[in-house]
Every structure is written in structure tokens, then in C-alpha cells.
Amino acid sequence: MKLLRYGEPGAEKPGILDANGQIRDLSAHVGDIGGRWIAPEGLAAIAALPLDSLPIVSGTPRLGPCVTGTGKFICIGLNYSDHAAETGASVPSEPVIFMKATSAIQGPNDPVEIPRGSEKTDWEVELGVVIGKTAKYVSEADALDYVAGYCVINDLSERAFQLEHQGQWTKGKSADTFGPTGPWLVTKDEVPDPQNLDMWLEVNGHRYQNGSTRTMVYGVAFVVAYLSRFMSLRPGDIISTGTPPGVGLGQKPPIYLKAGDTMALGIQGLGEQRQVCVQG
Structure with missing residues (x-):
């Protein structure tokens, strides 16, 4: 569904x-x-x-985030070996975990705000995993039983806030509008192998990201089981599983978003998003 x-x-x-x-x-x-x-x-x-x-909805209504009641928005950093290489980082020996504020969540086609003072706002197409039932100390073999489905996420990042200021990555990841989610929650029965999905992202019609979940370092089942060791995962929680290469930071020279830019992105079978950037 x-x-x-x-x-x-x-x-x-x-x-x-x-x-x-x-x-x-x-x-x-x-x-x-x-x-x-x-x-x-x-x-x-x-x-x-x-x-x-069921009644047909007329017209083309705005789509909101595909799930509500998200208590935790958990992200996995540097989870594609080729993306780690483009940023100059080594592949982590365990998943890198950080939180993204749930106030960043918005509809898949809502405008994205460039934060005040930002010069390095960046894009990241990611596979989102939506938890369907409480998971705590689950095994990797059973982990997908706790997944409701999957969705597209644009894990927007302000690189200066993330990397050049003191502290954790969260403040570079959590600006309002930095979490477009959807268009759909695709139930897991329609995604037999989450580790075999093509994904892409374009800015102003130019394709920068053209990857696949096949190159994930830590797959969905491992990540769900791993996270459940440190915190309970509850219905509506979202895990954003990392991005393939092609982010703005990895361009030579780097390229960042500005007001007026348009992003389009999608994942095989999970739909597409489109956002226009505006000044916050």
C-alpha cells in the first residue's frame, strides 16, 4: 500500500x-x-x-509528511562508502547516529527555507524507514518485522553549522523545513528488498546524486537492530539511513543551495519529491 x-x-x-x-x-x-x-x-x-x-479526492491537494506522531527522527551518517570518500571521511566501524529535530519534518513538496546566515545549505536523498511497532533489543534477523514501511527523505544540511561550529551535527541538520518526508509511506510488503533501490537527486535539472541502497555500509535490518540496543524505537519513529555520493559538499568546488533553486529527488518505487528553495 x-x-x-x-x-x-x-x-x-x-x-x-x-x-x-x-x-x-x-x-x-x-x-x-x-x-x-x-x-x-x-x-x-x-x-x-x-x-x-473509498471516496476519490479531487484535484491535486498538498501532500503532508507521510506519517504523523514521530517521536524520534534518527539519522545515520556516512552510511555509504562512496559518500564517505567524497567528504574525506573514513567508513565508520559502527553506525554514526545523530538526531534531527522533528520540527524539521514537512511535506515532500513544501518550500525549503535557507536558514538566516547560511552559505552552505546542502541536499541529501535518503531512504527513510518508518517504525510500526515498538522495538527494543531486537535481533537483526527479526528487525524488519518492526518496520511499517519506507519513504523518501531529503536530509537537508547546513554544512557550516554542522561541521565548522562546535558540538554535534544536530544544529546543522534541524532547521525548519530540513526534513521533507514522503510523498507516501510504502508498506514493506511492496519493498521486498530495501537494499536494492535506485535513488537520485537533481538541482535545477542537473543530476548530482545517482546511487543505490546497494552501496549502504550498514543495511536497514542491521541499523534497526543496532539502534534498538540503545533506545526503544516506537511507532512513527523515522530512521533516515544515509545518502549516496553527489552532495554539494562533495563537488569540486562545492556547490550549495540558494533561494530560487529547485530540487527534485526520488527512490525507486517510493515516489518523488520537488522543493523550491526560499530565503528563511
Whole structure:
């Protein structure tokens, strides 16, 4: 299933994409795309609904973040060996973990704000993993049982804030609008192998990132199990699993986003995003 949330910010309704690419309204049956509705029982209840009888949503409504109720937005750094090389970093011996503020989460096509004082705002297409049931001390063999589905994330970063100021990466990753998420939450039954998905990103029509989840250092199952050793993962939590090469920082010379630039990005089977940059 391709689950989504549509409508104005703060007033989104739950929806589902049908086989013809039309949005069907779920609000008569589902509270929202999050919490118990993305647990195995909730997803089974949605799957049992007669899709063709659900109301069709007219027009082209704004799409909100594809999941709500996110308590933790966890990111994995330097998780593609070729991306680590382009940034001059070595491949980490364990996953690099940092948090991104949940206030950064926004719809997949909402404008991206260049923060005040920023000169190095950068792009990163990433595979997002949405947790569907509480995971604590889970094994790698069982880890995918705790995943509700997958989505596209643009893990925007301000490199000066991230790397040139004191402290952790979080302040370079957490500006408002720095977490476009969606367009859809694609349930895991439609993604038989999350380690075999092509991904890409363009800025102003030029393709900078053209990679695949095949080159991840630490795969989805390992990451879920690893994180569950240090914290419980709960329904709606998002794990952003790292980016392939081609970020602005890795260009020679580096290239960064400015107001008026347009990003387009996508992952095989998970949909596409498009954002225009504006000055914050």
C-alpha cells in the first residue's frame, strides 16, 4: 500500500493511493497515518478496506509528511562508502547516529527555507524507514518485522553549522523545513528488498546524486537492530539511513543551495519529491 496524508499543514487527512494513481480518502475509517494504524494490525485493517469504494479526492491537494506522531527522527551518517570518500571521511566501524529535530519534518513538496546566515545549505536523498511497532533489543534477523514501511527523505544540511561550529551535527541538520518526508509511506510488503533501490537527486535539472541502497555500509535490518540496543524505537519513529555520493559538499568546488533553486529527488518505487528553495 501507498499511504499518505493530504491537506493543509496541521489539518492533513489520511489517504491511500489506488492503482490508477488517484488519492482515496481514508478519514472515515482511519484516524491518521501513525500510531496504531501503522502497527501490523492497523495496516491489516486498512488493507482489508474495499479500496474502490473509498471516496476519490479531487484535484491535486498538498501532500503532508507521510506519517504523523514521530517521536524520534534518527539519522545515520556516512552510511555509504562512496559518500564517505567524497567528504574525506573514513567508513565508520559502527553506525554514526545523530538526531534531527522533528520540527524539521514537512511535506515532500513544501518550500525549503535557507536558514538566516547560511552559505552552505546542502541536499541529501535518503531512504527513510518508518517504525510500526515498538522495538527494543531486537535481533537483526527479526528487525524488519518492526518496520511499517519506507519513504523518501531529503536530509537537508547546513554544512557550516554542522561541521565548522562546535558540538554535534544536530544544529546543522534541524532547521525548519530540513526534513521533507514522503510523498507516501510504502508498506514493506511492496519493498521486498530495501537494499536494492535506485535513488537520485537533481538541482535545477542537473543530476548530482545517482546511487543505490546497494552501496549502504550498514543495511536497514542491521541499523534497526543496532539502534534498538540503545533506545526503544516506537511507532512513527523515522530512521533516515544515509545518502549516496553527489552532495554539494562533495563537488569540486562545492556547490550549495540558494533561494530560487529547485530540487527534485526520488527512490525507486517510493515516489518523488520537488522543493523550491526560499530565503528563511
